[in-house]
Amino acid sequence: MGFDTAVFSGPNGSLRLFTLVLGAIVVGITADSYYKNIQEEEFFFWTSVVLLIVSAILAVAGFLGIIGDAIFVKKADSAFHVIGGLVVLVAGVLMLVSVIKIGDNSTTGKYVERIAAGAIGIINALIYCSLGWNMCRT
16 A cells, blocks of 8 residues: 555646645634634634644645546546535625624724634635545546
8 A cells, every 4th residue: 555646736736736735724723813703713613623623634645646537536526526515605705794894993903804804715615626526526
């Protein structure tokens, strides 16, 4: 049993790695700056965390060769990326609306970080969706 580096090769592999990096950045920024008593921001944080964890598990399982070349697994991975991307897209929009609605009148000074987290989350969601769509077509 060897490593399957094909998981990270080609455009889909590069996108997969890029989404993991962006997801880690989003989770790191959001963990430091979101308001835990605002549902939209908490929803964004936890959807980003879950998507990052599941994506990392799928990537590592694919790299280790645990996930084979079965059509069902590829379609499930593709569906996960499209659906997860759509959920994070909605969560990112809700995060930005929440941040803009509250404004910069807080004492924590985390306005820019929360805007950045929401914006990067939306970008990551669009990449997730495109990755899932590309995986579905191939």
